[in-house]
Amino acid sequence: MHAREKVPRPTVRRLSLYLREASRLADAGIHTINSRDLGQTLGLTDAQIRKDLAYLGQLGHPGVGYQVEELQVRLRAVLGTDRVWNAVVVGAGNIGRALMNYGRFDTAGFHMVAVFDAQPDIIGTDLAGHTVRPMHELADVVASGDVQIGVVAVPAEHAQAAADALIAAGIQGILNFAPLRLERKRHVSIVSVSLTEALEQLAFRVSLQRGDVRDLVDPTITEQDEAPDLAESENE
């Protein structure tokens, strides 16, 4: 019915989409949205949206739709972004730099508090207003700074060590950019993002569309595509 109902995994992924759109609507001064119109912009069916939102409680107003502000508040509460999450980035390379410079995380509830690297020539340099710190300071920063999230933005060969250090420091969740499955002894939530994987998925779809792989796989796979999936995730 409503609360205390198991939320299917695909639904959880879509909650981010709903929040993104609710925020956009709120910014545009729109206060009401119905499942059909929301489905239109997000590429989902209206039934899908109603079923998803019904998991969050009695949220819709029959005959009217959903109130945008209510939606935002509820989605943020469920996703956990109604409070600030402090994060540290391990790795001041390409991805680490992009993340530190990316200005829009704070609005979404994520605050980057420090960046670490193992390379001596990078340590001490400035990055987006933060001094790049040596790895041995990680434990202190995490412990004293109320840091819940660690970002692994180092090459694959150092990713497990970086994750181990974050876990040892007491981090609760890891956002992993390295193309491998991180091992962990004690429980830590892990969500992975892989750029190569994204490009491969795109190459597959383009090939399919062009008919390059007609003898390999049936083109019906693209019949009508739209489902949103975006982060590899691991948990135990």
Place this chain on the structure above:
Amino acid sequence: MHAREKVPRPTVRRLSLYLREASRLADAGIHTINSRDLGQTLGLTDAQIRKDLAYLGQLGHPGVGYQVEELQVRLRAVLGTDRVWNAVVVGAGNIGRALMNYGRFDTAGFHMVAVFDAQPDIIGTDLAGHTVRPMHELADVVASGDVQIGVVAVPAEHAQAAADALIAAGIQGILNFAPLRLERKRHVSIVSVSLTEALEQLAFRVSLQRGDVRDLVDPTITEQDEAPDLAESENE
């Protein structure tokens, strides 16, 4: 049975994982892998892997397992990465710079041939050995350079314009980093990556783990998590 069989979408996503691991095994000099061990490293069941790989044809060797090199060749052929995909990046900001500097795309079959930006002060500067070009050169570069993929790495407010320009230039697929659903008239495959969404999914999992949202959703959702999902995708 084998070829000309509809490949389920979740399977296609996992093919990237199989390819990643097959490459790793090949580099490590390992020539044979069975579904149980492969499942172990990737966090999947052996049955899942056998079913997935069976879609690609008669690939396994009963009593032995899969030959790593065969696997690699077949996966690359299906994903379309047995050839080089040329790509252009629109946006020389944080993400665009990270992508241009990221050295590992070529190995995976993706070659960045040019980068574009609309801002006059950025145009003409050097980025990873490429001169940042003005948008009006996009059509020419795409047409004359055999470019199939365009990357949208501009702020959300300019993303649709960037996508329109890419589509008009004749691109076949778009990798989108902007947090919105891109519209398109003629068919173009689109895969999206959203860093904010990834962080939100992580926040949700951590909240669930900590019990912060016990009254909102049932914790059974994390009972035993492992499925890989990584790129929002759109097609029509």
Place this chain on the structure above:
DNA sequence: CTTTGTGAAATTATTCACAGCA
């Protein structure tokens, strides 16, 4: 009249379990 919430039906994906091959 419009639009939600939701059981029931349909579809899609995963796991089981075993015949058959090396």
Place this chain on the structure above:
DNA sequence: TGCTGTGAATAATTTCACAAAG
């Protein structure tokens, strides 16, 4: 014996369709 490929069974997710609410 070891391990794949695959039907059959199960589980998960989506779509349908409609009663009830504003």
